[in-house]
Amino acid sequence: MIKNIKKKNFLFFLLVLLFLIINNFFYNLYYVFKSDFTDRMIFHYGYCYKNGFGFIEDIYKKYNIEYNIKTYNNLTTPDSDWFFYNSNFAENKNKIILLNYNLDLSDPNFIEFRSQKYKLIHNFENCYYLEKLND
């Protein structure tokens, strides 16, 4: 009788362990425990390449932005607009963020993008924060 109960318990815990392994639970738990949210976001979305989470976060923090900025990504990937999107804020049409573009930075005050003139505010590798120049 006791042997039978022990066998059943053993099977039960074996199955529990199996479920945890299938879900990669131990590693995931360690990873969540060890790294903070921003680190994990940058790991999945990248700092500049590929979705520029780290770059966009730095822009929003550094310039204390309280409006939505349109992002353009040169790669075929979903837009990164949502990272700091706030439905209560309006979009600032004079500012844009470009990800994974190769721009000519010989004159940072005069950058051309989609037949519009911009000046550079901030950049890291192929990611740029630009402001539209008044005509």
Added chain:
Amino acid sequence: MTEILNLLFLTFILLWICQFPLCKNDFYKPITQNLNTLELMSFNLSIILTVLLILSFWTFNLNHLFWILIFLPLLNLIKKKYQINLAQLLLLAFSTFVTIIYIAANLKLEWDGQLWIFKTINFYNENNFNNLSNIPGFITYPHLGTFIWAFIWKNSFIDHEYTGRIFYVFSYCLSLILVISEKKLELTHKLLLLIIFFIFSIDYYLLGGYQEYLVFSFLIFIFYFYHKYFIYSKSTYLIPVILFINAALWIKNEASIFVIFFLVYIASHHVLKKRKIKIEIVYLFIVSFILIFLKYIIFYKYFNAINTGWDGYNINPLKTLFSFTYFFERAYFIFFSIFVSLIKCKIYLLFFLSVIFLSTKNNFKSLLPYLIFFILNITFISLIYYCTNNADWKTYMATTVDRLLIQTSGIYLIIIYELITFNILKNDKTTNQ
């Protein structure tokens, strides 16, 4: 550590919230007599979803609503003899927590998730349904899933988007455990079946902000409670059926078609079991159609828009549709794509295996309505891509067929479970003799 504790907190909060309004005590006895703990929770969930759907049309404080929902189950504690099945609840909490930890570690929103998130942010900022026209994304996509996502996110101790997705996991796990909760099997057997069902049904990619698992689980709830009604002939079991139908309609547009197929399923099930269609089933049909039209009317009234497929979806002229060259050109690609998706959605493999090896003459009548539902579903999917004149139809097909199939795949777990347990219990009986 705080994140992990927060996820644990949210897991138990969801379990707690679903304890109201119905619970196992003398007060609700006439309704709850034949319902186990998880069935009651699912019943309650259908009511909560309906309330949340209605509230989503107004602007209000999501934190206040959260505290109300936390407070309400306390009322049930006042009444005596509060009974719950702790093993079932712990199994649900355990599976939800393990899966949400996966999302916390792999928190990326996948392609469509990054479209749905705008609706979520809209509700997170306490804007209502009406404001959806001012945010990016597809206006004709329904919003209930994103509203609940925002609701949980808003009330999480940690302000991260992924915490709201715990509801998707919770609903998915609840539906799986509900399927295995009914028959009197040992807990080890149930856990084994849960793991099998989990392996066959999980697609972590779809937990990246897609709405598919909500439709998946709501369809399970709908079919499950319908069967409960069919067995006990008690019309109260049709209440969660109607409420989940309504909820599913507000999760994804294609749910309207799945609901119609469900009604066909009911009709065929009644005919095959030689059961007369009662008046409450007629009401169910009428209410379902009203709910479908109501959703479209609301979208038309608010946004002057009605969903008619993806952007640029138009139907070819009849002459083209009936031409032989057109048929052979398209049919091959559609057949191939569906075949690949059926392999990808592993539940279908399990379903076919069960049909081949476990069906007998006795249970074939129970199986047949599921086969009818399956054929209707495949026909619907084929027609979507067969009829369109959109030049990108192959791209759309490659990215959507598997998702359409996975949404309805959960319901086959009900019959698979029946066939498996029927054989286990039969074998147990033979060994005992």
